[in-house]
Amino acid sequence: MRTLETNTSGSVSEFILLGFPCRREIQILLFVLFSIIYFLILMGNAAIICAVWSSWKLHTPMYILLANFSFLEICYVSSDVPKMLANIISQTKSISYAGCLLQFYFFFSMCAAESLFLSVMSFDRFLAVCRPLHYPIIMTHRLCVLLVVFCWVGGFLWLLTPLILISQVPFCGPNTVDHFLCDLAPLLALSCAPVSGIRLICGIVSSLIIFLTLLYILGTYFYVLSVVLQMSSGSGRQKAFSTCASHLAVISLFYGSVMVMYVSPGSGEYPGIQKFVTLFYALATPFFNPLIYNFRNKDMEEALKKILSVLLKEIFKGSKSRI
Template sequence: MNLSGSASDSESVSEFILLGFPCSREIQVFLFVLFSIIYLLTLMGNGAIICAVCWDQHLHTPMYILLGNFAFLEIWYVNSTVPNTLVDFLSEVKTISFTGCFLQLYFFFSMGSTECFFLSAMAFDRYFAICHPLHYATIMTGQNCVKLVTSCWVCGFLWYLVPVVLISQLPFCGPNVIDHFVCDSGPLLTLSCAPAPISKLTSYTLSSLVILLSFVSILISYALVLLAVLRLPSASSRHKAFSTCGSHLVVVLLFYGTIMVMHVSPGSSHSTLMPKIMTLFYAMVTPLFNPLIYSLRNKEMKNALWKVLEKFKTSLKLSGRNPGRNVE
């Protein structure tokens, strides 16, 4: 991937300035503290889910393996943008290098695409588990689960590679100010010194496709799940199915509701405060809510998280009682 810009441009931009949220110093410090707390809670919540899935043998099933990978993805999703944003809150000059900007763009959009694939995979998993319970064990074998997880990661990281390469090849000769707190494709395209209809069309088309296709597949899966659940004779079985699928649907609506406003709506503007708020929501808020939604709505996950907490408390007690052997 060529991230050095146009070689023929002697006045090419070597760095970009991220405006972020222009406000007073006091508000910048307040936002730094607030976002730091959200960031730490997101890491702790998703990290707890990963530990629960790894340590509890009862969670070694396709549904929870997908959830564990999803939590791992959320950790890296916030790490692609939040640390740099936190540094900018306390910096006088909010700059990012040319290479750093496009690496952030690539990883941010790649992990967003991967999240779309994982949400679709989790919806298909629930569809097979509820609509075809007798064949579920033969469909979602351990080998097939590994293939599904690998496909989500690979497809997600390949999906947005072409637009990033195309945009990085454009000439950037100034200005270099991005009215955002992350390197987004829209603001970067407006900074190009030359028209870029192919890059713009490719970026918009691929973003819209991964969002709309995955969202439609999820809606179809859960429509079929809903019909199957309503036919269940047992009220407890219906409640369990609704509880599991309901948490997933809440996450889907939170995530897709914001990214559709940003990347699918053809009339969306990249020069107002709204895109920043929308990006902030799906880049920081939804990764925080996801572990809360899954843990609070799922009895097995809550039990596993309590076991993780008990193990953590026990290890702290043991380390306090036995700080080290005395060397005689």
């Protein structure tokens, strides 16, 4: 395996993503496992997008936000999993300098966009539960579109500062990153110049979006919970809880793993823990998202059943015509 590749100026032109160093048999098993999970993530989230697109009943702000969230999850896993799979079976495990920076930027930009989407979805649930009569007046199609644009653009703008700072860091060797993707801490550890200031600024930027969105979500659901508990109708209370439960489950998965990774003291000092937690929040939320949001959601189940029946009919017609 190559350990150092430099350009004419003496700086590193590519990195080696160490990934999961283990026996070849284990690597093949990991490749198969992660490939299956990746395929299920793509199919599950694509099914939600198709269901929302095909059913007029689901053309509401809540499901439009959910469809965008599912598309984000597809982009999210596609920014790192294909490269991770390629490196598992590759002997070189290399990624170019530019490719490494782009992977860092897209992966964490979509991570930031995900936190913004979760915040906006909590705002939507707040209006639906606490302001049901004003909901159609406030949450218009125009506002929904503006919120979607805000989440996408905001996530990518938020990571511009860390990207610019990291691009100024000199790397002159070694170039082996003890991770399966280009994460901040392993990259800065390879710098041949002091990076304490850059590390501090990047930490503040990432912590701000984590804590601001999490505090907003917790505050929103605290208010929602107080309103739900005051409801006199048992059926209304149950409907409100079921409406918010799926969203809260996804929030718990995402923020739980992110907080363990970037907030727990010393968590970044152990590469094994770092890889496991990163792998969890890179795969767990996108994987469970379709299952959680479809659980006990009759409208989504009906839309998915219609799509499945149409697909089965087309497959049956195709096979019948060939016979």
